[in-house]
Amino acid sequence: MRLDQELTCAQVVEIVTAYLEDALGDADRERVEEHLVFCDGCSTYLGQMRETIALTRRLEPEHIPSRLQDELLAAFRGWSPA
Numbered sequence: 001m002r003l004d005q006e007l008t009c010a011q012v013v014e015i016v017t018a019y020l021e022d023a024l025g026d027a028d029r030e031r032v033e034e035h036l037v038f039c040d041g042c043s044t045y046l047g048q049m050r051e052t053i054a055l056t057r058r059l060e061p062e063h064i065p066s067r068l069q070d071e072l073l074a075a076f077r078g079w080s081p082a
C-alpha cells in the first residue's frame with residue numbers, strides 16, 4: 001500500500017482535465033488510474049467529462065445561434081493570456 005501517494009477524490013477532480021488532455025506525467029496518470037479502479041464516483045465523473053468533451057467537439061459554429069456566437073466572441077476578446 002502506498003497510502004501517502006493515493007489521491008483523494010478532490011485531487012482527482014482537480015487534475016482530471018489534465019488527465020483527459022494527456023498532460024500529466026506518467027506517475028500522476030498512474031495514480032489517477034489507480035484511483036479510478038476502486039472509485040465509482042470518479043469513474044462516473046470522468047465518463048461524464050469525456051462525454052461532454054465529445055459533444056463539445058461535435059458542436060459546429062453553425063449550430064450556435066448568431067446572437068450567442070457574438071456574445072461568445074465578445075467574451076473571448078476580453079480574455080487576456082495568463
Ligand SMILES: [Zn+2]
Binds near residue numbers: 008009010035042043
Ligand atoms: Zn474518487
